Amino acid sequence: xxxxxxxxxxxxxxxxxxxxxxxxxxxxxxxxxxxxxxxxxxxxxxxxxxxxxxxxxxxxxxxxxxxxxxxxxxxxxxxxxxxxxxxxxxxxxxxxxxxxxxxxxxxxxxxxxxxxxxxxxxxxxxxxxxxxxxxxxxxxxxxxxxxxxxxxxxxxxxxxxxxxxxxxxxxxxxxxxxxxxxxxxxxxxxxxxxxxxxxxxxxxxxxxxxxxxxxxxxxxxxxxxxxxxxxxxxxxxxxxxxxxxxxxxxxxxxxxxxxxxxxxxxxxxxxxxxxxxxxxxxxxxxxxxxxxxxxxxxxxxxxxxxxxxxxxxxxxxxxxxxxxxxxxxxxxxxxxxxxxxxxxxxxxxxxxxxxxxxxxxxxxxxxxxxxxxxxxxxxxxxxxxxxxxxxxxxxxxxxxxxxxxxxxxxxxxxxxxxxxxxx
Amino acid sequence: xxxxxxxxxxxxxxxxxxxxxxxxxxxxxxxxxxxxxxxxxxxxxxxxxxxxxxxxxxxxxxxxxxxxxxxxxxxxxxxxxxxxxxxxxxxxxxxxxxxxxxxxxxxxxxxxxxxxxxxxxxxxxxxxxxxxxxxxxxxxxxxxxxxxxxxxxxxxxxxxxxxxxxxxxxxxxxxxxxxxxxxxxxxxxxxxxxxxxxxxxxxxxxxxxxxxxxxxxxxxxxxxxxxxxxxxxxxxxxxxxxxxxxxxxxxxxxxxxxxxxxxxxxxxxxxxxxxxxxxxxxxxxxxxxxxxxxxxxxxxxxxxxxxxxxxxxxxxxxxxxxxxxxxxxxxxxxxxxxxxxxxxxxxxxxxxxxxxxxxxxxxxxxxxxxxxxxxxxxxxxxxxxxxxxxxxxxxxxxxxxxxxxxxxxxxxxxxxxxxxxxx
Numbered sequence: 001x002x003x004x005x006x007x008x009x010x011x012x013x014x015x016x017x018x019x020x021x022x023x024x025x026x027x028x029x030x031x032x033x034x035x036x037x038x039x040x041x042x043x044x045x046x047x048x049x050x051x052x053x054x055x056x057x058x059x060x061x062x063x064x065x066x067x068x069x070x071x072x073x074x075x076x077x078x079x080x081x082x083x084x085x086x087x088x089x090x091x092x093x094x095x096x097x098x099x100x101x102x103x104x105x106x107x108x109x110x111x112x113x114x115x116x117x118x119x120x121x122x123x124x125x126x127x128x129x130x131x132x133x134x135x136x137x138x139x140x141x142x143x144x145x146x147x148x149x150x151x152x153x154x155x156x157x158x159x160x161x162x163x164x165x166x167x168x169x170x171x172x173x174x175x176x177x178x179x180x181x182x183x184x185x186x187x188x189x190x191x192x193x194x195x196x197x198x199x200x201x202x203x204x205x206x207x208x209x210x211x212x213x214x215x216x217x218x219x220x221x222x223x224x225x226x227x228x229x230x231x232x233x234x235x236x237x238x239x240x241x242x243x244x245x246x247x248x249x250x251x252x253x254x255x256x257x258x259x260x261x262x263x264x265x266x267x268x269x270x271x272x273x274x275x276x277x278x279x280x281x282x283x284x285x286x287x288x289x290x291x292x293x294x295x296x297x298x299x300x301x302x303x304x305x306x307x308x309x310x311x312x313x314x315x316x317x318x319x320x321x322x323x324x325x326x327x328x329x330x331x332x333x334x335x336x337x338x339x340x341x342x343x344x345x346x347x348x349x350x351x352x353x354x355x356x357x358x359x360x361x362x363x364x365x366x367x368x369x370x371x372x373x374x375x376x377x378x379x380x381x382x383x384x385x386x387x388x389x390x391x392x393x394x395x396x397x398x399x400x401x402x403x404x405x406x407x408x409x410x411x412x413x414x415x416x417x418x419x420x421x422x423x
Numbered sequence: 424x425x426x427x428x429x430x431x432x433x434x435x436x437x438x439x440x441x442x443x444x445x446x447x448x449x450x451x452x453x454x455x456x457x458x459x460x461x462x463x464x465x466x467x468x469x470x471x472x473x474x475x476x477x478x479x480x481x482x483x484x485x486x487x488x489x490x491x492x493x494x495x496x497x498x499x500x501x502x503x504x505x506x507x508x509x510x511x512x513x514x515x516x517x518x519x520x521x522x523x524x525x526x527x528x529x530x531x532x533x534x535x536x537x538x539x540x541x542x543x544x545x546x547x548x549x550x551x552x553x554x555x556x557x558x559x560x561x562x563x564x565x566x567x568x569x570x571x572x573x574x575x576x577x578x579x580x581x582x583x584x585x586x587x588x589x590x591x592x593x594x595x596x597x598x599x600x601x602x603x604x605x606x607x608x609x610x611x612x613x614x615x616x617x618x619x620x621x622x623x624x625x626x627x628x629x630x631x632x633x634x635x636x637x638x639x640x641x642x643x644x645x646x647x648x649x650x651x652x653x654x655x656x657x658x659x660x661x662x663x664x665x666x667x668x669x670x671x672x673x674x675x676x677x678x679x680x681x682x683x684x685x686x687x688x689x690x691x692x693x694x695x696x697x698x699x700x701x702x703x704x705x706x707x708x709x710x711x712x713x714x715x716x717x718x719x720x721x722x723x724x725x726x727x728x729x730x731x732x733x734x735x736x737x738x739x740x741x742x743x744x745x746x747x748x749x750x751x752x753x754x755x756x757x758x759x760x761x762x763x764x765x766x767x768x769x770x771x772x773x774x775x776x777x778x779x780x781x782x783x784x785x786x787x788x789x790x791x792x793x794x795x796x797x798x799x800x801x802x803x804x805x806x807x808x809x810x811x812x813x814x815x816x817x818x819x820x821x822x823x824x825x826x827x828x829x830x831x832x833x834x835x836x837x838x839x840x841x842x843x844x845x846x
Contacts, residue, residue, distance in 0.1 A: 203643055207698045218815065219688030219710040220626055220787035229689050230663075233656050240653075265642030266652050267698040272691035275630045275708040275751065279690060287642040287699040328698065365643035392641065 004420055005352075007152035008411045012144060015151075016404055020127065022046065023140040023403070024120035027129035031104050031136075036080040036166045039102050039136070043164045044083055046143055050150055052085035052162065059166070059177040067180065069375050071206075071330035072173040082174050083164040084183055087146060093157025093419035097188035097378055098146070098410070099175060099368055100139035101168030104131035105392050112394040126397040133386035137398035138191025138406070139164065141385055145411035158418030161185055168368050171329035175368035179376035187342040187417060188378045189410060192367050193386020196402055198350070200343055200381050201254055201362040202369050203262055204290035204333025206326055208303065209283060210235055212271075213320040216280040225278030226316050229271050232282035234310060235322060239264050239286070242306045250291060254338075254362040261362065262289030264303075292335035292362060300326060331366020332374045336381055342417060346381055349412035353405055383409075427843055428775075430575035431834045435567060438574075439827055443550065445469065446563040446826070447543035450552035454527050459503040459589045462525050462559070466587045467506055469566055473573055475508035475585065482589070482600040490603065492798050494629075494753040495596040505597050506587040507606055510569060516580025516842035520611035520801055521569070521833070522598060522791055523562035524591030527554035528815050535817040549820040556809035560821035561614030561829070562587065564808055568834035581841030584608055591791050594752035598791035602799035610765040610840060611801045612833060615790050616809020619825055621773070623766055623804050624677055624785040625792050626685055627713035627756030629749055631726065632706060633658055635694075636743040639703040648701030649739050652694050655705035657733060658745060662687050662709070665729045673714060677761075677785040684785065685712030687726075715758035715785060723749060754789020757796045759804055765840060769804055772835035776828055806832075 012019075022042075031039035047054060059077040064070055083102075089095070107117045107130050115121045115128040122128070127137070146160060161183055165174030192199075212232045217225025243264040255261040266286040272279030290299045304324055311321040336343060338360070350358040369380040385406035390396045435442075445465075454462035470477060482500040487493055512518070530540045530553050538544045538551040545551070550560070569583060584606050588597030615622075635655045640648025666687040678684040689709040695702030713722045727747055734744040759766060761783070773781040792803040808829035813819045 205643065205699070218788060219686060219690055220628065220712060220789075222686040222688045223682040227689065229659065229692050232692075233659055236652065236656055259646040263642060263645040265645045265699065265701060266650065266695075267642055267700050267702060268695035269652050269655075269702075269705070270693050272689075272708070275690040276628070276688065276710040277690050278688060279692075282692070285695070285698040289643060363643075365641060 004152065004154050004415060005412060008148045008415070009408055011148045011151050012404065012408050012411065019140055019144045019403065019407065020400060022143060023127060023137060026136040026140065027120040027127065027132050028118055030118055031102050031131065032106050033074070033103055033170060034080065036102050040081060040083055040164060043102065043139070047085035047162065050147055052087050055084040056081045059173065063180055064173070064177050067176060069176055069332060069371060070173055071171040071328065072167060073328065074167065074170065080166055082166055082177055084178055085162045087156065087160040089156045089158045089418055090421050091157060094186035094417050095159040095161060096414055096417050097161045097163060097183065097185040097372065098142040099163040099165065099188055099190045099372060100135055100142055101166065101174060101368060102139065102164050103166050103169050104134065105169050108394060114395050125400050127400055128395055128397045130396055132398045133193045133396050134391035135192050135384060135386055137386050137403050138193065138384035141191050141403050141407040141410055144407035145414060148411050149414065154415070155421035156414070156418040157420065158186065160414060160418065165368065172331060172368050172371045175371040176375060179371060184376045185378050188372045188380040189413065190367050190369050190380060190382045191384030191406060191410065192382050193388050193391050194363065194382055194384050195388050196385060196406065197359040197361050198346060198381060198383045199361055199363040200336040200338055201292035202334040202367050202382055203292065203362065203364050204296065204331050204370050205287050205366045206290065206296060206330040207285065207287055207328040209285050209325045209327050210307065211323045212282040214278065214280045214282065217278040219276040219278060222278045228279045228282035231317065232269060232271060232284060234314065235284060236266060238306055238310045239266060242303060246302070252362065254360065258364065262291050264288050290333045292333045294333060296332065332370025333366065334369035334373045334380055336379050340379055342379055342381055345416040346383060346413045349409045349416065352412060353408045427575065427577050427838060428835060431571045431838065432831055434571045434574050435827065435831050435834065442563055442567045442826065442830065443823060445566060446550060446560060449559040449563065450543040450550065450555050451541055453541055454525050454554065455529050456497070456526055456593060457503065459525050463504060463506055463587060466525065466562070470508035470585065473570060475510050478507040479504045482596065486603055487596070487600050490599060492599055492755060492794060493596055494594040494751065495590060496751065497590065497593065503589055505589060505600055507601055508585045510579065510583040512579045512581045512841055513844050514580060517609035517840050518582040518584060519837060519840050520584045520586060520606065520608040520795065521565040522586040522588065522611055522613045522795060523558055523565055524589065524597060524791060525562065525587050526589050526592050527557065528592050531817060537818050548823050550823055551818055551820045553819055555821040556616045556819050557814035558615050558807060558809055560809050560826050561616065561807035564614050564826050564830040564833055567830035568837060571834050572837060577838070578844035579841040580843065581609065583837065583841065588791065595754060595791050595794045598794040599798060602794060607799045608801050611795045611803040612836065613790055613792050613803060613805045614807030614829060614833065615805050616811050616814050617786065617805055617807050618811050619808060619829065620782040620784050621769060621804060621806045622784055622786040623759040623761055624715035625757040625790050625805060626715065626785065626787050627719060627754050627789045627793050628710050629713065629719060629753040630708065630710055630751040632708050632748045632750050633730065634746045635705040637701065637703045637705065640701040642699040642701060645701045651702045651705035654740060655692060655694060655707060657737065658707060659689060661729055661733045662689060665726060669725070675785065677783065681787065685714050687711050713756045715756045717756060719755065755793025755797045756789065757792035757803055759796070759802050763802055765802055765804055768839040769806060769836045772832045772839065775835060776831045
């Protein structure tokens with residue numbers, strides 16, 4: 001084994017330029033929602049060169065669209081395929097899914113970028129561009145890890161099931177489609193941007209919309225109306241209390257350094273059309289964090305009864321109740337035991353490469369790990385080289401040194417997990 | 424005098440159909456902002472028939488646009504003239520301005536109207552349509568009053584300066600233009616929809632916009648950001664306190680039955696673009712009520728220092744202060760002493776026609792009375808037949824009986840105020 005590890009590590013050290021070239025090519029293709037195909041093509045060609053067995057398909061169909069974990073408002077997946085590329089093992093080993101999403105969030109205000117979002121500019125050891133960190137850098141690390149094993153002539157016992165999926169940023173329909181297509185494994189790694197931390201647990205999340213009724217009136221006689229904004233303020237306070245109650249219940253030590261493990265984020269409010277009128281409706285939209293071991297439906301019920309309580313406390317709301325809906329994207333939480341064998345292999349590989357213990361935490365956001373573990377029943381850990389803070393931001397970047405470390409750690413983990421022929 | 428009064432009253436009683444026909448014609452022409460000309464044409468033709476001296480002009484010019492009381496975002500007044508029509512007196516009497524605006528607010532959601540907004544349908548003594556109450560009905564009462572005097576062959580000593588102005592609903596630029604053109608008088612009546620109450624005082628108002636900064640972050644780590652919505656809630660509370668403080672200072676008995684004499688109405692709030700993000704800015708827009716005897720600038724200063732206080736109380740706002748702007752429409756308050764001779768004449772005429780004391784109150788909204796009294800130095804009272812609650816609403820209507828009573832009361836007031844040749 002030691003010998004195989006040395007081969008892999010030397011190959012990776014000798015082929016860094018290859019990795020940079022690959023990542024640059026991926027970043028230079030815009031893969032925002034609906035435009036994923038050209039980056040996907042780069043990856044497909046790479047997997048073809050590596051001799052993997054390709055499964056390229058356009059998502060859709062009733063099984064997917066009717067699945068309870070399908071939360072997606074996209075009508076059309078045509079022309080933007082999902083990809084699964086398999087490196088078949090010799091048998092008798094554990095299989096592993098390496099999952100990365102290829103979609104990226106929009107560039108946002110381009111004026112606030114110093115570097116071209118699709119340039120892949122490199123400066124001071126960092127590669128810049130939309131998706132560099134979230135998560136084309138992580139995907140590149142996966143491909144490098146696979147290539148190092150193949151190039152080193154190592155034959156794995158277990159299968160590698162590499163997945164390059166769409167739709168993660170919008171709720172995970174791509175990974176769900178892969179699960180429904182039959183891809184499950186004994187373990188999975190998702191190299192989302194964790195700052196090289198290991199996240200065995202991930203916060204889930206879902207979106208809510210709260211509609212608060214008021215009664216219109218002229219502003220000069222506002223006492224003849226009921227301000228939806230004033231009632232919305234009550235709802236905001238109620239949600240703040242609920243957030244406190246829910247977070248007080250979180251005792252998992254993985255969350256010890258996180259101020260609010262499962263936040264309730266009020267992301268939007270909109271009410272009123274005219275400064276001189278009493279607004280007759282207010283709409284709040286937000287994101288509810290869900291604990292790794294929590295059930296989505298139970299979390300929903302908790303918020304619903306909190307709003308119901310407010311409806312009962314307020315004379316106006318009693319007759320004109322606030323309504324709550326669950327809409328749009330949703331990410332299932334994920335949870336892997338700290339002492340799961342996959343964790344052991346990953347942690348030991350980390351220590352071997354980095355010479356120190358990894359930071360193990362719970363992620364503050366959902367990933368496709370929720371789909372893989374809850375729907376696909378595949379134990380999943382999230383670990384990647386990207387810079388958490390740089391994700392979704394202007395001048396997103398990745399530290400190339402971390403990308404290379406991550407590819408070494410992941411390659412070693414695969415070797416340990418899947419086992420190799422010469423063992 | 425008694426004889427003239429009888430003549431006037433019998434003419435008005437005999438010519439009710441004439442009044443209804445006129446109002447119907449006015450309501451059937453849409454006179455929303457930018458479309459005032461066709462209703463104005465109906466009034467111009469009527470005034471021409473009455474032999475009044477017409478002054479028809481398109482507003483504009485630097486004197487108007489640079490005037491401190493000009494709050495108007497309309498670029499172009501072309502094709503939609505203002506009208507002043509004068510009935511010259513024989514001399515030695517007091518002059519009176521009869522002011523009505525011809526513009527109406529938009530129809531709104533037409534589906535919520537039972538009657539055609541421009542139909543002028545009559546049912547159960549009510550005439551329906553946009554503007555019927557606010558304030559084409561009041562304008563019709565003014566014209567009927569003038570016609571009754573002319574038709575009765577009465578020669579007034581003082582001048583009647585009848586004004587049919589545009590732009591009242593958007594801040595009063597039409598009446599301001601008339602004042603700047605030189606039209607001032609010893610007194611003025613504005614028949615806004617007061618439910619036959621007499622309003623010697625009117626609440627002024629102005630619009631404010633408050634911009635509250637936050638700091639964006641991902642909702643899953645919302646503690647890394649600062650929610651503009653949470654800070655906006657602080658601002659809402661602060662404005663609620665300010666409203667209380669300001670209203671506690673109002674001791675005028677005219678306000679004794681009004682729960683909030685000078686409300687601060689928060690009409691709009693908007694913040695955030697994405698449920699999963701911490702919103703980085705919130706914008707509140709509203710209307711600040713101004714007391715009849717209050718100075719607009721002092722009221723502004725009071726709100727500005729209240730916001731400044733909040734900025735100093737909050738650690739985040741200290742470095743990222745909330746900003747306040749005054750924008751859009753503005754209505755000056757108006758105030759006439761309760762025992763002003765014009766009030767006496769109006770109150771006595773009311774008692775004579777209605778056989779009871781009038782209700783005297785302060786209006787909860789601004790009118791062009793603010794412009795006439797503050798800029799034009801013309802003592803102004805607001806009294807009209809329209810239904811306050813029906814203004815701006817679907818199925819706006821006027822009670823025709825009130826229109827006829829108002830025209831009698833106004834005609835008698837004119838007679839008393841201006842004096843007549845036969846006295």
